[in-house]
Amino acid sequence: MSHRRECLPVDDRYSDGRGGTAAKRAALIIHTLADVAAAFLGLWIVFYLLDANQGNVFVQFVKSVADSLAWWARDIFTMDTEGLRVALNYGLPAAIYLLVGHLIAGRVRRL
8 A cells, every 4th residue: 555645836935844834923923922012011910900019029020021011101191090000001002012913913924
């Protein structure tokens, strides 16, 4: 019994060797980076609202990453309610990263 494997023509310039195109792979990376950025921002909002221990190393790490991602949106919203201020000032960048990252990933995927 002979097992023949049918070979289909593949344009190696656009293939990553695993059945996906380079554009799809790039789109996945962009999509994932946007999701991770939004996750750090969202996690910091949750930590802040739940009054997480600011002395904890993990909480400090999440806060420093969130601060790095949201530096441009710092104090866009100034209000008396501290929890709402943090939610808006970190939530806006999270929403923008998700929206822009997913839009770019969708465009790249279609290349």
